[in-house]
Amino acid sequence: MSQPPRKPQNIYDDPDFFAGYSTLERFGAGWERAGERTDLLALFPKLDGLRALDLGCGAGQLAHYLAANGAAEVLGVDISERMLALARTGWAHPRVTYRREALEKAAFPPARFDLVVSSLALHYVEDYQGLVSRIAQWLAPGGVLVYSTEHPIYTACLPGDGWVLDDEGRRTGWRVDRYADEGVREEHWFVPGVRKVHRTLATLVNGLLDAGLVVERVVEPVPSEQWLQDHPLARDERRRPTFILVRARKP
Amino acid sequence: MSQPPRKPQNIYDDPDFFAGYSTLERFGAGWERAGERTDLLALFPKLDGLRALDLGCGAGQLAHYLAANGAAEVLGVDISERMLALARTGWAHPRVTYRREALEKAAFPPARFDLVVSSLALHYVEDYQGLVSRIAQWLAPGGVLVYSTEHPIYTACLPGDGWVLDDEGRRTGWRVDRYADEGVREEHWFVPGVRKVHRTLATLVNGLLDAGLVVERVVEPVPSEQWLQDHPLARDERRRPTFILVRARKP
Numbered sequence: 001m002s003q004p005p006r007k008p009q010n011i012y013d014d015p016d017f018f019a020g021y022s023t024l025e026r027f028g029a030g031w032e033r034a035g036e037r038t039d040l041l042a043l044f045p046k047l048d049g050l051r052a053l054d055l056g057c058g059a060g061q062l063a064h065y066l067a068a069n070g071a072a073e074v075l076g077v078d079i080s081e082r083m084l085a086l087a088r089t090g091w092a093h094p095r096v097t098y099r100r101e102a103l104e105k106a107a108f109p110p111a112r113f114d115l116v117v118s119s120l121a122l123h124y125v126e127d128y129q130g131l132v133s134r135i136a137q138w139l140a141p142g143g144v145l146v147y148s149t150e151h152p153i154y155t156a157c158l159p160g161d162g163w164v165l166d167d168e169g170r171r172t173g174w175r176v177d178r179y180a181d182e183g184v185r186e187e188h189w190f191v192p193g194v195r196k197v198h199r200t201l202a203t204l205v206n207g208l209l210d211a212g213l214v215v216e217r218v219v220e221p222v223p224s225e226q227w228l229q230d231h232p233l234a235r236d237e238r239r240r241p242t243f244i245l246v247r248a249r250k251p
Numbered sequence: 252m253s254q255p256p257r258k259p260q261n262i263y264d265d266p267d268f269f270a271g272y273s274t275l276e277r278f279g280a281g282w283e284r285a286g287e288r289t290d291l292l293a294l295f296p297k298l299d300g301l302r303a304l305d306l307g308c309g310a311g312q313l314a315h316y317l318a319a320n321g322a323a324e325v326l327g328v329d330i331s332e333r334m335l336a337l338a339r340t341g342w343a344h345p346r347v348t349y350r351r352e353a354l355e356k357a358a359f360p361p362a363r364f365d366l367v368v369s370s371l372a373l374h375y376v377e378d379y380q381g382l383v384s385r386i387a388q389w390l391a392p393g394g395v396l397v398y399s400t401e402h403p404i405y406t407a408c409l410p411g412d413g414w415v416l417d418d419e420g421r422r423t424g425w426r427v428d429r430y431a432d433e434g435v436r437e438e439h440w441f442v443p444g445v446r447k448v449h450r451t452l453a454t455l456v457n458g459l460l461d462a463g464l465v466v467e468r469v470v471e472p473v474p475s476e477q478w479l480q481d482h483p484l485a486r487d488e489r490r491r492p493t494f495i496l497v498r499a500r501k502p
Contacts (some may be wrong), residue, residue: 153404153427153430156491157424162424164415164424164426172426172428173408173413173415173426173427173428174426174427174428174430175415175423175424175425175426175427176404176424176425176426176427176490176491177423177424177425177490177491178489178490179404179425179471179489179490179491179492180471180473180489180490180492181489200471200492201452201469201471201495202469202470202471202495205456205466205469206468206469209466209467209468214465215456215460215466216460217457217460218452218453218456218457219453220430220431220451220452220453222431238429238430238431238432239427239428239429239430239431240407240427240428240430241430241431241451244452244453
């Protein structure tokens, strides 16, 4: 039986969550060292003159990047007041506007944008198909959607750390379970009850197709040898994908 | 360093492998009860009048199905003499021709087929990109490729059974490891040394795109409740995907 949609989650405004999250290397300016950043940027079309929307812009690093690299206009949307405050102070740009809104409630006129990006936000959204269908309407013909989200292999066995350990506590692999059972997984991530949505790979891809978009690229980033030299503890990131990146185009 | 391509594998002509394989429910007429069959057939276009190629046709059940359901002409290709002998006796049809050939060596004129199908054969082929690119050439404009192959989640930690067991021997999930390390995995499947090729999901999808095809559907079959009633021991098949099915079209 299908449940009524829940209120959009605003975990980034939870002070305890935020205190933990802000210690991550990828927080703030550290985003420039995030493992998947290069792969994400490589999926962007030429930015010059584009009207861009960043869904789940957080502290604004990506919105700022788009404007600084030629986008004519960037709208960054996020539900978190705290993150938007950081964006407005640390990542302001004359061509960027930040607006507080839940992704689930965002609404724009048809063909309003040439580029929609979303970095690691869609796994918080329950109605993926609904959001992707609306994005497809917001895109002008030829417009592009680029997103990153947590990989189905990563989210399948949430909650908890998926590493399989041997008797001596060594990692022997990553556990996948309940893959076909899509839906909300609550995990303890700095605080209890952080909601993420597990979806299969097929759902991610077919949702784009059903929205009338053409899939142009799928990327499952793995750390480069150079990145691993700076992050020796992250070598296991090659053992299973954490994120999946997609580029799709409106015909 | 890249290795020279190996000789195509012909494991189905190994008498010990064949003795084991022929005990599987999906063997021969049992193919009609294979868990993914309904999902595979659902990806086919209307078959009437189509010129079809079945790559890795095995004992011919699918080639026969295509002809019996309206295809004008079906060519079934397989490397295994033993399987083709079964096809020619058990699954003959006036509009089906069976030909012995390795998938890696098959060659046809451009636009020769309207439909190319391949059921659980591509995970034996090392040069996926090469084969998919050739398939794209063999397809007429508007033509369709439908294939099933072992899922990257399934092949990542070959060799061996990927189930993670707790101290009491109960399954607690499926192990994924070495996901980013693509290549041949040798496993013991009835006999030692059966070679399968692990590829990431991104490689499977992008290979189609790079061949100029349009991805139309991705399916990760899970058993239906009805199928599970007849196969109570297979309930764990919902816990991780075994196969992935794709439909792509030549523009």
